[in-house]
Amino acid sequence: MASKLTDIILEAFKEKNELSLKELYAIIGEHPEFTWDLSVRKHRVRSSLYNLQKNNKVTRSGNSIYTKL
Secondary structure (H helix, E strand, O other), X not given: OHHHHHXXXXXXXXXXXXXXXXXXXXXXXXXXXOOOOHHHXXXXXXXXXXXXXXXXXXXXXXXXXXXXX
């Protein structure tokens, strides 16, 4: 399921080059497949972003702001 989450996050970056954590939380929250509590959703989104950073797909460009590379 983590790869599905990562795919959705990367798809969101195709529409908009720079996204905030709040925007990503909302995008994942609207997806019917992910029915996690808010705290779990936040953790998994941040974890996916960390992995994307390690793989040079996104970078942190400010407080709670991420940009696609």
